[in-house]
Amino acid sequence: MTVTAPQGFLAAGVTAGLKSSGAADLALVVNEGPSTAAAAVFTANRAKANPILWSQEAMKGGAARAIVLNSGGANCFTGAQGFQTTHATAEHVAALLGIGAGEVQVCSTGLIGEQLDLAKLTEGSTAAHAALSADGGADAARAIMTTDTVPKTAVHEGDGWTIGGMAKGAGMLAPGLATMLVVITTDADLPSADLDAALRASTRVTFDRLDSDGCMSTNDQVTLLASGASGIRPDLADFTDALTAVCADLATQLQADAEGASHDITIEVVGAATEDEAVEVGRSVARNNLFKAAVFGNDPNWGRVLAAIGTTSAAFDPYAVDVSMNGVRVCHAGEPDRPRDEVDLTPRATHLLIELHAGAAQATVWTNDLTHDYVHENSAYSS
Amino acid sequence: MTVTAPQGFLAAGVTAGLKSSGAADLALVVNEGPSTAAAAVFTANRAKANPILWSQEAMKGGAARAIVLNSGGANCFTGAQGFQTTHATAEHVAALLGIGAGEVQVCSTGLIGEQLDLAKLTEGSTAAHAALSADGGADAARAIMTTDTVPKTAVHEGDGWTIGGMAKGAGMLAPGLATMLVVITTDADLPSADLDAALRASTRVTFDRLDSDGCMSTNDQVTLLASGASGIRPDLADFTDALTAVCADLATQLQADAEGASHDITIEVVGAATEDEAVEVGRSVARNNLFKAAVFGNDPNWGRVLAAIGTTSAAFDPYAVDVSMNGVRVCHAGEPDRPRDEVDLTPRATHLLIELHAGAAQATVWTNDLTHDYVHENSAYSS
Numbered sequence: 074m075t076v077t078a079p080q081g082f083l084a085a086g087v088t089a090g091l092k093s094s095g096a097a098d099l100a101l102v103v104n105e106g107p108s109t110a111a112a113a114v115f116t117a118n119r120a121k122a123n124p125i126l127w128s129q130e131a132m133k134g135g136a137a138r139a140i141v142l143n144s145g146g147a148n149c150f151t152g153a154q155g156f157q158t159t160h161a162t163a164e165h166v167a168a169l170l171g172i173g174a175g176e177v178q179v180c181s182t183g184l185i186g187e188q189l190d191l192a193k194l195t196e197g198s199t200a201a202h203a204a205l206s207a208d209g210g211a212d213a214a215r216a217i218m219t220t221d222t223v224p225k226t227a228v229h230e231g232d233g234w235t236i237g238g239m240a241k242g243a244g245m246l247a248p249g250l251a252t253m254l255v256v257i258t259t260d261a262d263l264p265s266a267d268l269d270a271a272l273r274a275s276t277r278v279t280f281d282r283l284d285s286d287g288c289m290s291t292n293d294q295v296t297l298l299a300s301g302a303s304g305i306r307p308d309l310a311d312f313t314d315a316l317t318a319v320c321a322d323l324a325t326q327l328q329a330d331a332e333g334a335s336h337d338i339t340i341e342v343v344g345a346a347t348e349d350e351a352v353e354v355g356r357s358v359a360r361n362n363l364f365k366a367a368v369f370g371n372d373p374n375w376g377r378v379l380a381a382i383g384t385t386s387a388a389f390d391p392y393a394v395d396v397s398m399n400g401v402r403v404c405h406a407g408e409p410d411r412p413r414d415e416v417d418l419t420p421r422a423t424h425l426l427i428e429l430h431a432g433a434a435q436a437t438v439w440t441n442d443l444t445h446d447y448v449h450e451n452s453a454y455s456s
Numbered sequence: 457m458t459v460t461a462p463q464g465f466l467a468a469g470v471t472a473g474l475k476s477s478g479a480a481d482l483a484l485v486v487n488e489g490p491s492t493a494a495a496a497v498f499t500a501n502r503a504k505a506n507p508i509l510w511s512q513e514a515m516k517g518g519a520a521r522a523i524v525l526n527s528g529g530a531n532c533f534t535g536a537q538g539f540q541t542t543h544a545t546a547e548h549v550a551a552l553l554g555i556g557a558g559e560v561q562v563c564s565t566g567l568i569g570e571q572l573d574l575a576k577l578t579e580g581s582t583a584a585h586a587a588l589s590a591d592g593g594a595d596a597a598r599a600i601m602t603t604d605t606v607p608k609t610a611v612h613e614g615d616g617w618t619i620g621g622m623a624k625g626a627g628m629l630a631p632g633l634a635t636m637l638v639v640i641t642t643d644a645d646l647p648s649a650d651l652d653a654a655l656r657a658s659t660r661v662t663f664d665r666l667d668s669d670g671c672m673s674t675n676d677q678v679t680l681l682a683s684g685a686s687g688i689r690p691d692l693a694d695f696t697d698a699l700t701a702v703c704a705d706l707a708t709q710l711q712a713d714a715e716g717a718s719h720d721i722t723i724e725v726v727g728a729a730t731e732d733e734a735v736e737v738g739r740s741v742a743r744n745n746l747f748k749a750a751v752f753g754n755d756p757n758w759g760r761v762l763a764a765i766g767t768t769s770a771a772f773d774p775y776a777v778d779v780s781m782n783g784v785r786v787c788h789a790g791e792p793d794r795p796r797d798e799v800d801l802t803p804r805a806t807h808l809l810i811e812l813h814a815g816a817a818q819a820t821v822w823t824n825d826l827t828h829d830y831v832h833e834n835s836a837y838s839s
Contacts, residue, residue, distance in 0.1 A: 119767070370834075408535035
């Protein structure tokens with residue numbers, strides 16, 4: 074059901090022919106209202122793809138009635154022609170739905186630096202429009218996949234209202250979002266300002282803390298559409314909690330399907346002076362190739378954790394830090410503690426606990442290991 | 457000849473038994489004077505190994521008469537016992553030479569978080585002292601190798617004076633130095649303040665711009681020892697130029713022997729607003745795993761270059777940037793230019809030119825590709 078789980082939404086996923094594989098590559102999600110309130114967060118990358126440039130402008134009014142997403146090409150660094158492709162796609166979808174182009178969000182993902190075929194996009198959009206249905210969410214979730222091996226979806230049932238979501242992303246997973254497209258729908262009746270606040274609060278502690286490979290994408294967008302069809306206005310704190318749960322669920326699915334990964338690493342940083350510093354420490358470890366390669370080899374090389382922490386500006390004494398891997402404290406006060414061969418890194422789920430002893434703040438960052446398959450997939454990637 | 461090429465230096469490399477392989481693992485270099493002027497730069501990592509803590513203090517007077525270096529263990533995160541090991545090693549070498557411990561620099565490299573065997577260090581130092589000779593530079597260069605496949609040495613002949621150098625380092629190669637130990641000797645007669653100025657100017661544009669894998673070490677040190685034995689005081693600018701050439705030569709050798717690398721990538725950033733911004737842009741590309749994996753696969757995926765640039769704070773318009781790979785301009789003004797299949801990435805030497813069109817400053821950063829062998833070596837590394 075995914076994005077069609079809440080009332081008031083139709084969706085479809087079709088093959089537009091953008092992918093040479095012939096797999097589904099165009100998704101359309103339509104909000105039938107009565108509300109059209111919406112919010113979105115966009116990649117922090119200064120090199121933004123054409124659909125991001127379009128969607129940011131279109132979202133300024135806090136409303137959207139449809140979102141069209143394609144895989145098979147990022148439409149990034151494609152110049153004026155590329156922007157025109159995005160614009161024309163929005164115009165075409167708007168005409169099909171009898172709405173304004175400014176009510177249509179556009180997302181693209183795939184190879185950077187290649188023009189998208191506008192004819193295929195418009196023909197695909199027409200086919201998707203014809204295929205729209207109240208149970209099209211699963212098809213839509215499949216159509217946005219690139220190197221994903223499984224579609225990612227989530228549903229949360231509130232008290233008379235529902236949140237549904239779909240996500241794609243397997244590489245370029247990094248802070249400030251990353252080759253990640255997410256559409257979340259709800260039939261809760263909330264104004265766009267509330268949706269925006271809830272979305273920012275939710276992504277800040279979920280998608281923004283997933284740092285699979287340190288690479289920030291040009292095309293990321295997380296969009297929240299609210300139909301208001303339940304007629305219920307939930308408490309904003311309750312809604313934010315539910316939205317955070319949906320985002321965390323989708324983020325975990327992205328991590329589990331990250332390109333080539335053999336370990337899902339949870340980096341828990343506690344005892345930091347501030348939450349920002351806890352995040353900085355977590356990210357520095359999440360981006361350390363030597364640590365990530367060691368985890369791939371089931372090697373509890375905790376020295377690489379401390380070497381990574383030492384590159385941050387966070388408050389801490391390097392010789393007061395404790396490090397535990399999968400429950401075994403291998404480093405205490407900057408010295409060896411339990412023997413490293415007590416650590417079992419064979420499970421895919423890997424837990425790293427860093428105790429800074431510099432304050433009371435904490436944060437968790439999720440990453441993956443660095444594997445032969447990651448290198449292979451990203452040296453051969455061209456779709 | 458390496459560090460023994462200049463007059464006034466003796467060196468040796470011996471097997472102390474710190475490496476399980478039985479390979480040479482302890483080097484000693486002695487400055488016989490008449491000058492004992494010296495300078496050093498140390499890792500910027502806040503997690504500094506015990507020998508760094510020792511050597512930074514000992515170098516404060518701007519003098520050194522000997523440097524002892526071991527592979528087979530980093531002596532980092534080894535607590536009070538580890539610092540005592542470093543201190544006792546310096547005391548032992550000082551006693552052998554009849555000098556003060558404060559005149560002895562100590563460097564270590566290898567696995568973090570394991571105690572070094574002090575008895576092996578002192579016995580090895582005694583053996584190295586007995587083996588000191590005016591042509592021991594080559595042995596010393598071999599004794600500091602860890603995962604290096606070849607020793608790295610360089611010599612520059614000035615006008616009546618000479619510079620010699622040796623370096624080790626194959627992984628953890630990153631800005632602010634990186635698992636890199638370098639000893640440079642000269643018989644030029646320069647005071648320590650001049651040596652310090654020359655060394656900082658030289659390392660800033662050489663070792664500091666080598667970013668093989670983004671990982672900063674806890675143990676890096678570049679040490680410059682001057683015997684004054686030539687009796688000649690060169691012009692400081694001439695000396696700095698020569699020293700920069702030696703550092704660039706050694707940095708290039710480190711890049712060429714980087715763990716698992718199959719491409720040596722030169723990233724030339726021109727048209728930046730400032731030199732610092734040119735370096736920031738170069739580093740962001742050098743640390744982008746997706747770009748590095750693409751180069752491994754001979755894939756001229758220039759979109760990943762632009763995506764990396766977009767994460768920086770440098771002044772530039774993403775849609776005014778030109779990118780050329782091995783002489784083929786694949787991106788012009790943020791749009792596709794020459795077809796990417798015109799780029800031949802099969803040579804090991806890879807040139808990436810980024811024209812920001814934002815100013816007149818420039819910088820070059822060197823890196824390597826991300827390969828299966830890098831992952832393999834760093835998942836199995838334990839020596």
